[in-house]
Amino acid sequence: MKINKVKKVLVLICLLLNFVVISSSKTDIKFITAVQVIVNAQKIIELPVYKIDKTEEKYISIKDLAKIFSATLTYYHVGKYVSFNCRGERIYFFYNKNFFIHSKQRIQLSANVLNVHNRTFVPITILNNTTFTNILNATVEFRQNENLVMVNWIDTVVVSYYINNNDVIRIEIRYLKNTQYDYNLDDRKITLTFFNNKVSPKEYRIEHSIISKIKLYPENGNVRTEILLNNSFVQIKKEEFKDRIVLFIEEQSRLAEQRKVYKDKEVTNTAQNLSLKSNNKKPLVVIDPGHGGEDPGAIGKYGTKEKHINLAIAKIIKEELLSEDYKVLLTREDDISLALVERTKFANDNNADLFISIHCNASKKQTNTDHGVEVYFLSEKASDEDAVATEKLENEVVLKYERPTEELNKLQKILWSMIVTDYINESSRLCSYIGTEITARTKQQYRGVKQAGFYVLRGAQMPAVLVEVGFISNPDEELKLNSLDFQRLVANGIAAGIKKYYENNK
Numbered sequence: 001m002k003i004n005k006v007k008k009v010l011v012l013i014c015l016l017l018n019f020v021v022i023s024s025s026k027t028d029i030k031f032i033t034a035v036q037v038i039v040n041a042q043k044i045i046e047l048p049v050y051k052i053d054k055t056e057e058k059y060i061s062i063k064d065l066a067k068i069f070s071a072t073l074t075y076y077h078v079g080k081y082v083s084f085n086c087r088g089e090r091i092y093f094f095y096n097k098n099f100f101i102h103s104k105q106r107i108q109l110s111a112n113v114l115n116v117h118n119r120t121f122v123p124i125t126i127l128n129n130t131t132f133t134n135i136l137n138a139t140v141e142f143r144q145n146e147n148l149v150m151v152n153w154i155d156t157v158v159v160s161y162y163i164n165n166n167d168v169i170r171i172e173i174r175y176l177k178n179t180q181y182d183y184n185l186d187d188r189k190i191t192l193t194f195f196n197n198k199v200s201p202k203e204y205r206i207e208h209s210i211i212s213k214i215k216l217y218p219e220n221g222n223v224r225t226e227i228l229l230n231n232s233f234v235q236i237k238k239e240e241f242k243d244r245i246v247l248f249i250e251e252q253s254r255l256a257e258q259r260k261v262y263k264d265k266e267v268t269n270t271a272q273n274l275s276l277k278s279n280n281k282k283p284l285v286v287i288d289p290g291h292g293g294e295d296p297g298a299i300g301k302y303g304t305k306e307k308h309i310n311l312a313i314a315k316i317i318k319e320e321l322l323s324e325d326y327k328v329l330l331t332r333e334d335d336i337s338l339a340l341v342e343r344t345k346f347a348n349d350n351n352a353d354l355f356i357s358i359h360c361n362a363s364k365k366q367t368n369t370d371h372g373v374e375v376y377f378l379s380e381k382a383s384d385e386d387a388v389a390t391e392k393l394e395n396e397v398v399l400k401y402e403r404p405t406e407e408l409n410k411l412q413k414i415l416w417s418m419i420v421t422d423y424i425n426e427s428s429r430l431c432s433y434i435g436t437e438i439t440a441r442t443k444q445q446y447r448g449v450k451q452a453g454f455y456v457l458r459g460a461q462m463p464a465v466l467v468e469v470g471f472i473s474n475p476d477e478e479l480k481l482n483s484l485d486f487q488r489l490v491a492n493g494i495a496a497g498i499k500k501y502y503e504n505n506k
């Protein structure tokens, strides 16, 4: 017994000694935990959190902070400060001071900035500092209990592009209303500078004979957009609006051949416009609740089936639009199976003015953290990786559930060979109204207007869009999608988007 006790005491002393030796000789920077950082629902960084010296404050290294926000750092060792350079902004952190400086303003921090062994640390509370995140135009949600930081960039400049069958490239750049900009065409490069806008750096590679790349990056508080051309013999047509510019780029050699075709088209278009203006009828909107019957669509962790949510939302939209004197038809009013081609055919047969397909998204990623709203219009090529995944998911239905009859096959052949490019501009405009109006109400993340080759939109003889109202694969969003209040907000947003689309069409 006695020997045991002595042993215990000895062990204890050893441990204590060990602790003293380690803590005094090694360093006063103590790793506590690592926090998961999710940027724009994608990039994941492990952020180490430290305690330094005897302070109770938790710290992160300024290098990691820069990594999260894709910032660069400039060290001024003599002046004892660091400049944090991000999206054209400069923020100065001073060693042993509890503030940072931006545009000559001093902003308080919860503790001193520390410089230990040539490493600079800032209090982790900087992530909750709204002055800091507002300067960068990001929203940051720091969930301490879950050890999770969610960063979302708020881009004020958004680019989308589309290449139509006639090889005309349509590039739409949206920006803050009434933005001043510079336009410059220099042999093979179009440069646009949008003053006082924000963006995180982006690069789109495009495989095409006319254009190779679109680049966006911040510069001195402005946004630079570069469109790199492979060919300097191009014709560029510009359309300007308050909040966006649309460029149509095409090769000069093709122009001559097509001039005649265009002319014919213009004549019919004007005729159509006149007839639309002369009769002031309210438009017919076809709402298509995705999936149904034996095809449940995506299924959430709690067992929610996409088809039910889609139908519930579609019915509320119908009510809302009917009360505004719109004509509305649903492709299905009940839980029945309906082939994709039949949905578009229904809209065509009824001479609908708009076609809107309602869906819930599902992420293939294991983290299940993807969330937010995406609005799509039809294109041969998906606009990004997520759009590819969503396109695959929604098109799978055809293989899985649709039993081809001769008639369906015929119909599919006809519709799928038709990509109606006449409605691309209108569809993309409708997309942006719907996306903005939904997210303004639900406060969901706006993942933007995208393009993909959805079968359900093919062959539609009218502006046609597909709305992914939220991620059923994300348990948080699944619960929301089940609540009637949330469904109302979404439906109200879509209805408002449609109204805005028509109001701004006059």
Ligand SMILES: [Zn+2]
Residues within 6 Å of the ligand: 290, 291, 297, 298, 306, 359, 360, 394
């Ligand atoms: Zn779906």
